[in-house]
Amino acid sequence: MSPDLSFIAAPMVNQSDFPFRRIAARYGATTVYTQMLSPERLIHDQEYLESHRRDLQYRVEESVSTVVQLCGNNAEEIVEAGRKIQDLCDAIDLNLGCPQEVARDEHFGAYLLGQKDWPIVENIVSCMAQSFMVPVSTKIRLCQPSTKTVEFAERLQASGSSWITLHARTVSSRRRRQGAADLSEVKKLKESERLTIPVVSNGNVRVFDDLAKNLDYTGADGLMVGETLLGNPCLFSNDALPDPVDISLEYLDICRLYPGVATLKTIQTHIRHFIDFQCTRRPWFKKLRVALNACTDLDDIEHLLRVKVPRWRDMTMKSAKEGSEDERDGIDMEDSGVLWPLPPN
Numbered sequence: 001m002s003p004d005l006s007f008i009a010a011p012m013v014n015q016s017d018f019p020f021r022r023i024a025a026r027y028g029a030t031t032v033y034t035q036m037l038s039p040e041r042l043i044h045d046q047e048y049l050e051s052h053r054r055d056l057q058y059r060v061e062e063s064v065s066t067v068v069q070l071c072g073n074n075a076e077e078i079v080e081a082g083r084k085i086q087d088l089c090d091a092i093d094l095n096l097g098c099p100q101e102v103a104r105d106e107h108f109g110a111y112l113l114g115q116k117d118w119p120i121v122e123n124i125v126s127c128m129a130q131s132f133m134v135p136v137s138t139k140i141r142l143c144q145p146s147t148k149t150v151e152f153a154e155r156l157q158a159s160g161s162s163w164i165t166l167h168a169r170t171v172s173s174r175r176r177r178q179g180a181a182d183l184s185e186v187k188k189l190k191e192s193e194r195l196t197i198p199v200v201s202n203g204n205v206r207v208f209d210d211l212a213k214n215l216d217y218t219g220a221d222g223l224m225v226g227e228t229l230l231g232n233p234c235l236f237s238n239d240a241l242p243d244p245v246d247i248s249l250e251y252l253d254i255c256r257l258y259p260g261v262a263t264l265k266t267i268q269t270h271i272r273h274f275i276d277f278q279c280t281r282r283p284w285f286k287k288l289r290v291a292l293n294a295c296t297d298l299d300d301i302e303h304l305l306r307v308k309v310p311r312w313r314d315m316t317m318k319s320a321k322e323g324s325e326d327e328r329d330g331i332d333m334e335d336s337g338v339l340w341p342l343p344p345n
């Protein structure tokens, strides 16, 4: 199946588990990415391979494509690793955007964007494109200087990348605090006459309206969203925010239906994100964090969500009626997760 690139759930380390990909797909994602996987571990660590094959064994939705992302700088290794999972996905992406220290130390991700490394990247992409049964794509950041990005994208296209996702920030602007993505760079890629493959825009989507605004401005063929989707997995389908407890319970239900594909820690983190996104200012929020961390299984989490949180919310509503408006349970977008210091690794 050729992926529909309209609305994509971004690759996110420890957060792109099957239940999360499934809930994003249920609410409008047309393609979902796995987190970046290590080729070396797929080849040499049987447990790692099995856990990721388990995670990929079900389709998220019949019409929704799954893209596996690989990182690395060794073409042979990447091809060998890709062959171990290509039967379970619709495309394989090469990570050329990771800005983390591990990527710097091991020389992969965004640290391959320098022109001196382009031949290495071109070789990897063309080996992938020639070896895999499924299409190959690339996810990049801006080259430095950014004027080089179009040329680099053209080279990726010539090497066999079927589409390109641009997160239009440089490797040095790792955190959003250091500046938003420069969507004019996505627009430039789309305006390049020689670049004919689809371009996906990644960055700066915080609310539903940003989807249309981003597409209108950049002219991109699709959008990829990461952090905002962690807080609101329904973003692609709906202007309204989901109730954070309801969406947490829905996610938990999927985890129960597909046991063993998301770890307890991953599940706890997702639920914290769903609640963080709207409720960080609630008086009960700190209690929730402590209680969530103390949960030892899904039953504990469900009890917390079904019994304790509603009780805390009720108490807050009651005291709001008696006291200040600020106490009302509601939405705190200004406190939302957009600046969470989440380490991508």
Ligand SMILES: Cc1cc2nc3c(=O)[nH]c(=O)nc-3n(C[C@H](O)[C@H](O)[C@H](O)COP(=O)(O)O)c2cc1C
Pocket (backbone or CB within 6 Å): 010, 011, 012, 013, 014, 015, 034, 035, 036, 069, 095, 096, 097, 098, 139, 167, 202, 203, 204, 205, 224, 225, 226, 227, 228, 342, 343, 344, 345
């Ligand atoms: C927790 C987390 C983990 C991430 N892991 C990856 C990853 O494995 N591969 C990758 O290409 N990008 C990764 N990213 C970057 C996102 O895919 C995306 O490019 C970035 O967050 C910008 O999009 P956004 O503004 O919509 O969040 C990660 C981001 C976050 C927040």
